[in-house]
Amino acid sequence: ALFIMAIVPFLGVTMDIKLWFILGTVGGLLVILIFFIALAAWKRSIAIALMQKMTGLLPGSLGNKVAGFATGFVDSLLLGASRPKIFLPAVLLTCIAVIFDGLFAMLAFWTIGYSIPFGTSIFGYTVYNMFYILPTPPGQVGSNEVAGLLVFHGLLGLPADKVTAMFVFSHPWAALLMTLTGMACLSALGLTISSAMKVQTEGEKAEVTQKQIVPAKQKQTLRA
Template sequence: MQRKQDQLQGLSDRFHAGQMALQPEQRVLDDMESGMLVAASLPKRPAGWKTLLNLPSFRIVAGLVIGLGLLLLVARYVNVSIAVGIVRSHLTTPQGIIYALLSSLAFLAAFSIRGVRWKLFLNQVGKVSTLKAIQLFLVGVFLNFLLPIRGGEVAKSLMLKRISNIPVSQSLPTVAIDKALDLVPALFIMAIVPLFGINMDIKIWVVLGMVGLLLLCLIGFVGVAAWKRLAAIGLLQKITGVLPKRVGSKIEGFAINFVDALLAGASRPKVFIPAVLLTIVAVFFDGLFALLAFWTVGVPVSLELAIFGYTLFNMFYILPTPPGQVGSNEVFGLLVFSGLLRLDPHGVTAMFLFSHPWAALLQTIVGVGCLSTLGLTIASAMKMQSDNEKENNHA
């Protein structure tokens, strides 16, 4: 009996010894498991290049580099010194100065009318004075000019929340409706441009054919969306599915927001019809600004051509532009007025060499003045925009 007890005791001792030998390995496994759990609970850091791309300073520098590249492209196409000479010879005359001053009035009137139009939609979500709506709109235009991305639209809603306590979720749809109305006349004007009597070559007919097809597709999509929205979205997803995912998602989002904005506006005809009329008046003043800017540098153009060309030129603002629109204005202006409408490239370049800095000066003076009147600064407005971008990135 004693011998069996000794054997059992020996087995027990060897078992406990084996357990003790396994404990360090088990502790290692436990430590590894806990470490993996801790690592999984920590927020993932974005990749280094993504962090760099999200820095506002990097975007500004990258945008300026792209803008300078566009200016070099312009310099290879036209003799910039000749264009500068045209500006200098006409802007120093009394007639040139008068045209320049009148162009500034037309420029500010076009955006102020759009501010009144935005007020029509804002009336549905809160009480905002007409003057304040115009000021916020002009600040948004200034920020769109200043920032490397079109951030002025969201900034309007953020500033409106701060000064009038209107939630962004309520005011942002009004911004979408307002911007949608700016695209409709551009498509319509290009569709009826043959009635303007403009001499058109094969390039313009190709562009008009593409725009006409786009207009028909857009009208069809709006009609289907008004009838069966889900079916329209499904059809759009099939069409954009052949594109790269990132590009297709952006086109899909733009089209859906555009159509939703139009349908929401059209559902209130008492607001939508006056808004359309104000859009027509704003487009007229856009063309008047372009007309007077051309006359300032001694380039004779008709009002019809100025309206058509500048409306087409404004469509390029759908795309992101460099800070201050450096280079992009000149390139897009040459594409439209020289490439399509066959105006002298030196005269077109002279017009934008005058109108670009002149419009920048006007936007800066008026934008900073409106910010001051609203009790804001450039820094605070840009900080609100930056904070909004951070919230979107975390979301």
């Protein structure tokens, strides 16, 4: 996000206020994340205390969930960075995923009969993916098309009808690809959809039971 914001003036394009808002939000979160990672690497206790103060401004349960998620994320990132043999391949896979995102968008445009270069595709799709930081409806139905129009038509100047056609085609196509890939992965693990759902249900029941047992033990301790 910070890189895109820096190069926009040199690209000669005019960005809508919504795009600036998204880039600014993502860029701000990235700066905060880098700060917390550096602080946690130096003094973890101070980083956690500061994070708890910031999340304390949020409603009770939401603040606790955000703090828990952020702490776990930073700890996992630091743990991964301490194991370069695992961390570096993960970074490489992320870069490869970004390249395939660009290829997906480019080929989707080609499929509906409108050719765009790979550079335009990967730049536009990278900006487009930043919209996922905002709340979206189930399955991103409708939000994908709106975000696509804002980026590829509003920012990059591609024809609105071509952009709409591309996203109307690529959205269900991506859903089909993810469904088939997920089923193939389950099959490779020796699982089926029903068995995977059963495992998830059993795990949720065990978690609920554990939450019920802990307060009961606390009450017994207080009585004693």
